[in-house]
Amino acid sequence: MQSLLNRTQQILPSGSANILARTFIQPIQDRRIYQHPILEIPEKKKVDFTWNGVKLQGYEGEALSSSLIANGQTVFGFHTRDGSPQGIFCANGQCSQCMVVVDGLSKKSCMIPLEEGMNVKYAELTLPKSHESFSTKDIPTKEVDVLIIGGGPSGLSASIELGKQGVDVLCIDDKDRFGGKLVLQTHKFFGSAEECYAGTRGYRIGEILEKEVRKYESVTLKNNSTALAVYSDKTIGILTNGKYELIKPKKLLVATGAREKFLSFPGNTLPGVYGAGAFQTLVNRDLVKCSDKVMIIGGGNVGLIGGYHAIQAGIEVVGLVEALPECGGYKVHEDKLRRLGVPIMTRHTIVEAKGDEKVEQVVIAQLDDNWNIIEGTYQTYDVDTILLAVGLEECREFTDKAKKYGLDVYSAGDAQEIAEASAAMFTGKIAGRKILKSLGKKIQIPEEWEEKAEILKSKPGEVQLEREQFEDNEGFFPVFHCFQDIPCDACTAACSHGNIETGEEGITEIPQFIGEVDDCDGCLRCVSECPGLAVTLVDCNDDPDNPVVTFPYEIWKSDVKVGSKVEVIDDFGATIGRFPVERIIKRGETLLVSVKMPFKYAKSAASVVKKIEKVDPQLIYEKKSPKDSSIVCRCERITAGEIRKVIKDGARDMNQIKIATRAGMGACGSKTCNSVIGRIFREEGIPPEDITPRVMRPLYVEVSMGAFAGLD
Ligand code: SF4
Numbered sequence: 001m002q003s004l005l006n007r008t009q010q011i012l013p014s015g016s017a018n019i020l021a022r023t024f025i026q027p028i029q030d031r032r033i034y035q036h037p038i039l040e041i042p043e044k045k046k047v048d049f050t051w052n053g054v055k056l057q058g059y060e061g062e063a064l065s066s067s068l069i070a071n072g073q074t075v076f077g078f079h080t081r082d083g084s085p086q087g088i089f090c091a092n093g094q095c096s097q098c099m100v101v102v103d104g105l106s107k108k109s110c111m112i113p114l115e116e117g118m119n120v121k122y123a124e125l126t127l128p129k130s131h132e133s134f135s136t137k138d139i140p141t142k143e144v145d146v147l148i149i150g151g152g153p154s155g156l157s158a159s160i161e162l163g164k165q166g167v168d169v170l171c172i173d174d175k176d177r178f179g180g181k182l183v184l185q186t187h188k189f190f191g192s193a194e195e196c197y198a199g200t201r202g203y204r205i206g207e208i209l210e211k212e213v214r215k216y217e218s219v220t221l222k223n224n225s226t227a228l229a230v231y232s233d234k235t236i237g238i239l240t241n242g243k244y245e246l247i248k249p250k251k252l253l254v255a256t257g258a259r260e261k262f263l264s265f266p267g268n269t270l271p272g273v274y275g276a277g278a279f280q281t282l283v284n285r286d287l288v289k290c291s292d293k294v295m296i297i298g299g300g301n302v303g304l305i306g307g308y309h310a311i312q313a314g315i316e317v318v319g320l321v322e323a324l325p326e327c328g329g330y331k332v333h334e335d336k337l338r339r340l341g342v343p344i345m346t347r348h349t350i351v352e353a354k355g356d357e358k359v360e361q362v363v364i365a366q367l368d369d370n371w372n373i374i375e376g377t378y379q380t381y382d383v384d385t386i387l388l389a390v391g392l393e394e395c396r397e398f399t400d401k402a403k404k405y406g407l408d409v410y411s412a413g414d415a416q417e418i419a420e421a422s423a424a425m426f427t428g429k430i431a432g433r434k435i436l437k438s439l440g441k442k443i444q445i446p447e448e449w450e451e452k453a454e455i456l457k458s459k460p461g462e463v464q465l466e467r468e469q470f471e472d473n474e475g476f477f478p479v480f481h482c483f484q485d486i487p488c489d490a491c492t493a494a495c496s497h498g499n500i501e502t503g504e505e506g507i508t509e510i511p512q513f514i515g516e517v518d519d520c521d522g523c524l525r526c527v528s529e530c531p532g533l534a535v536t537l538v539d540c541n542d543d544p545d546n547p548v549v550t551f552p553y554e555i556w557k558s559d560v561k562v563g564s565k566v567e568v569i570d571d572f573g574a575t576i577g578r579f580p581v582e583r584i585i586k587r588g589e590t591l592l593v594s595v596k597m598p599f600k601y602a603k604s605a606a607s608v609v610k611k612i613e614k615v616d617p618q619l620i621y622e623k624k625s626p627k628d629s630s631i632v633c634r635c636e637r638i639t640a641g642e643i644r645k646v647i648k649d650g651a652r653d654m655n656q657i658k659i660a661t662r663a664g665m666g667a668c669g670s671k672t673c674n675s676v677i678g679r680i681f682r683e684e685g686i687p688p689e690d691i692t693p694r695v696m697r698p699l700y701v702e703v704s705m706g707a708f709a710g711l712d
């Protein structure tokens with residue numbers, strides 16, 4: 001792959017004149033991540049493929065979109081309506097923006113595993129050659145007790161419950177590995193250590209769950225397998241590596257997760273505007289550095305974690321923008337970013353993405369209390385990426401269809417209600433037990449399970465900076481830089497001496513050290529297992545006036561050395577001073593860095609850092625684009641202005657809007673524009689009860705008609 005760096009070859013598009021009247025060149029780059037502070041870089045088989053006639057290399061079986069971006073190719077085609085450049089948005093088969101032509105057929109590149117010799121071209125209007133004559137084959141129908149669509153945290157957890165009872169289960173997932181969104185998470189999880197692996201990294205939890213499921217012979221796991229439709233005869237059509245079959249289950253569990261919401265602003269479809277899931281897929285799952293400089297939009301957990309993942313991948317985070325007065329995500333996540341020097345700009349909004357063929361700049365501005373932009377507060381940053389983390393919505397199309405056709409259907413995880421993956425594991429377990437009961441198995445659903453699931457879904461509480469602290473400079477004691485009620489007991493569970501409490505009965509209260517001097521033996525497990533990197537340990541044993549404070553540290557590991565001085569900061573990001581490193585211990589992927597400092601600083605010292613340099617924005621914003629020029633329907637290139645006009649003209653039925661404007665008629669089946677149109681209704685003061693929803697289409701991938709006819 002390194003040889004690609006030395007190549008000066010550039011890709012010149014060929015083919016259809018309407019899109020290629022403009023000259024567009026994307027230099028080939030090597031965008032692979034070869035070093036990561038948490039993830040190992042696996043050995044993979046390289047294969048050749050062609051992209052607009054140019055030979056490139058990728059890894060066999062990885063998503064084709066990742067292979068392209070790994071080679072510096074972010075523009076996947078040009079829209080036939082207005083010639084606008086197209087690039088990946090969701091990387092999850094939902095949005096259709098990554099469409100390319102593969103061996104003559106239009107495909108979503110994020111859903112196609114790369115194969116040797118693939119001939120890939122810009123998306124263009126192509127029709128496959130028709131077979132001159134062919135005979136159809138019967139489509140096999142397989143009966144199972146339970147079909148589970150989705151092998152993420154909830155689908156796998158349900159499989160375990162069903163497998164324990166020997167129930168015949170088929171669990172399918174449309175990706176090349178199981179775990180769903182867990183696969184994308186490099187951070188340690190919150191929640192309950194006993195019930196849902198708090199303190200373990202997300203991708204590891206996915207591996208643990210899959211391993212557990214594979215113990216049960218009655219459960220079949222099938223990956224690269226996509227559910228296409230639920231039919232009125234209570235069968236479900238699935239496509240596995242191009243082969244179509246019908247499944248007739250007694251029970252159906254929909255564990256299809258969630259899709260990301262899109263946002264309306266001028267320039268919102270430029271390549272380089274990614275949903276947070278796409279970004280995490282590229283950097284964490286496929287180890288592709290898709291960006292050099294990113295602005296995060298959205299201060300919920302997804303945006304905050306996305307920012308941290310970006311820094312782990314060596315990407316500069318110029319800031320995080322949140323429209324609310326406070327970030328909605330956990331403060332411990334927010335603090336990790338603040339300590340690294342990332343500006344968190346609350347009460348701000350994105351105004352525009354600027355660029356010709358891809359994102360080159362982002363404009364943000366401050367909001368007043370009525371959500372209006374305050375003139376004169378515009379800031380323009382040079383970035384190549386905008387990460388949108390503005391919420392999720394449930395993928396529930398299969399549930400609705402199954403209910404309509406009288407199938408006994410259940411849902412779990414984000415497909416049931418958007419929440420943390422820890423809650424999804426619980427709702428999956430509960431759904432598994434409900435299915436067992438419906439199959440006549442004598443099994444109980446413990447009452448406390450529902451309660452626990454609700455606790456795991458709970459929102460973070462108020463920030464409380466005041467708390468009781470260990471006063472004396474004796475022995476060992478931990479300090480908690482965790483100032484908010486959140487569902488997490490990883491520190492409590494880590495301490496085998498029972499020194500830490502996160503509430504007498506629950507797991508949501510702010511942690512406290514409840515031990516006495518000498519109760520803590522300095523094992524450092526609470527420091528290494530806290531997912532928020534929010535526990536430090538003070539050791540006063542050798543020198544009470546100058547104790548050693550141990551910090552968790554995960555990012556620029558090679559920059560921290562014994563004997564060298566490191567910057568130490570407090571809970572608010574202010575520098576306390578530079579102090580010598582006494583010792584470094586490796587615990588898994590986390591370094592425990594011990595630093596000697598005066599006792600007066602020991603309890604306020606929150607972190608050792610190497611802060612990223614602050615990027616100063618330009619304060620000039622000329623050539624403003626009209627707000628309503630933003631795209632709502634990406635597939636059909638329909639603007640907010642066009643939608644607003646038909647709403648002002650009286651349209652209240654989403655299906656009318658579709659007929660009048662074509663919004664929602666494109667390849668994604670209105671999965672991207674639906675929530676944005678809802679927002680325009682709100683802006684126009686139309687109450688939700690006056691709006692007739694549209695008919696949603698569940699098909700997630702392009703399927704050749706031949707597959708439905710049983711052809712290869
Ligand atoms: S250092 Fe070990 S013994 Fe002390 S509080 Fe933490 S986990 Fe418990």
Ligand code: SF4
Nearest residue numbers: 482488490491530532
């Ligand atoms: S200090 Fe305890 S409760 Fe807070 S994030 Fe860390 S492990 Fe969870």
